Amino acid sequence: MPILKVKVSGRKSAEQSEEIVALLMDITGRILGKKAEDTAITIEYIDPDSWFVGGETLADTGQNSFYFDIKITDETNTKAEKAHYIREAFAGFNRILGNLHAKSYVHVEDVRATSYGYGGETQEFRYHQ
Numbered sequence: 001m002p003i004l005k006v007k008v009s010g011r012k013s014a015e016q017s018e019e020i021v022a023l024l025m026d027i028t029g030r031i032l033g034k035k036a037e038d039t040a041i042t043i044e045y046i047d048p049d050s051w052f053v054g055g056e057t058l059a060d061t062g063q064n065s066f067y068f069d070i071k072i073t074d075e076t077n078t079k080a081e082k083a084h085y086i087r088e089a090f091a092g093f094n095r096i097l098g099n100l101h102a103k104s105y106v107h108v109e110d111v112r113a114t115s116y117g118y119g120g121e122t123q124e125f126r127y128h129q
């Protein structure tokens with residue numbers, strides 16, 4: 001906990017994936033206070049010809065983009081922390097990808113502790129232990 005699902009425009013790159021993981025591990029721990037050992041990240045690369053914003057492909061605009069969602073246990077972070085996280089994520093992806101389209105998205109999803117968990121146990125169960 002948490003789990004991050006990341007989509008990035010461009011060709012698959014192990015080096016870029018490592019940079020993205022380093023960024024997300026940093027800000028997820030530093031800003032949201034999540035433990036590194038409990039954080040899981042998946043990264044998927046999308047061809048710029050298949051990524052549309054406003055009806056135009058990223059290939060046509062010559063820009064890059066990303067989208068990721070992160071699931072966190074509800075009531076564990078403030079609105080200010082989440083806003084700070086989104087700002088730092090955008091800035092970090094802009095450093096990594098360059099020429100970032102403004103319509104690049106971060107979705108911080110608050111999930112009820114009784115509906116979310118790992119290792120066969122809910123976050124609610126862990127809280128009471």
